[in-house]
Amino acid sequence: MIRGTTRWGRRFALVATLLMVTLGAAAGPAAAHSAVVSSDPADGATVEVGPQRATITFNEPLQPNFPAMTVVGPDGNLWSKGEPIVDGRTLSVAVGELGPAGRYRMAYRVTSADGHVVDGERGFTLSRAGNGTPGPAANAQGGNGGSGDGIPVWVYIVGAIVLFGGGLAFALFGSNLGKGKNQR
Template sequence: MRRHTTFTSVKVIAVGLLTMLASMLGAGTALAHSVVISSTPENGAEIASGPERVSVTFNEALQESFASLTVVGPDGNLWTKGDPVVEGPTVSAELGELGPAGVYTVAFRVTSADGHPVSGTRTFTLTQEGSGTPGAAADSSGESGSGGVPLWPFIVAGVLVFGGGLWFALRKPRGEN
């Protein structure tokens, strides 16, 4: 009878380890973030005059909360007017007439459908000076923190659940010595 119990214990451990490995491998797709697929103006474009709106489009719908989209000109000033608008996979903001010729940086920070923040920049070059009026000077302090949800609580929870299941499977039933 002892041999049967040992074989069963080995099977339980093997199945548990395979289940844990499979769930960890499957987590890769669940942790994918939104990816930029296009922007207006396109990244690196050279344009003679600015569009009415600047936009960044992603591969999936975005959450509407906490979106940020700014355009900073070569003069260090903000050129976007008003708050960004999220419509499905696209975040956009009114731009209006631009000013000095040179490189403009589009900075974005959005929340993907899975709740992870995604940020980045795109650039375009204005080849002919415009007559627009800039906004306030851009904040050069930058953003702190890495953003996103920390992974360690999920790892700890997984280890605890696995350990509890293993203990339950390997414990001796009452009345057995």
């Protein structure tokens, strides 16, 4: 035992250590999600002819579990064809010949290497109308591919506060609970 250390000092050190460990564990998974590094067409680009495949590249390999990617035109219809494919760090979906000129949205949802779901949207503008045939309306397919099914960060923060509060209560009052019964 260190000289001059009181019971309260040891309890404070224990609680502080528990807090640091809890907050470190909560912050770790939240910071490890995959991030988009590029797309084809590039986000915000203007193209005269649409691509054969729309592609989004991430900073790390993706899990192939349940990817989603759609290309939705300015008319609200799907222009992507078939199922999306994950290949390492890349997510892509086939795109037929596009139709009306205007902004096209590439919505995506993937599973990061750490198991968390990441979703978002990129977009490009078609400057010259094509002759393609659209698919069904985007909302008929269950949305546009990005609704945020991952665990929000606030859940980790609330968990950390609850764990900290429980540890603090135990450290401050836990050892005193048994003393009252034995002293009578």
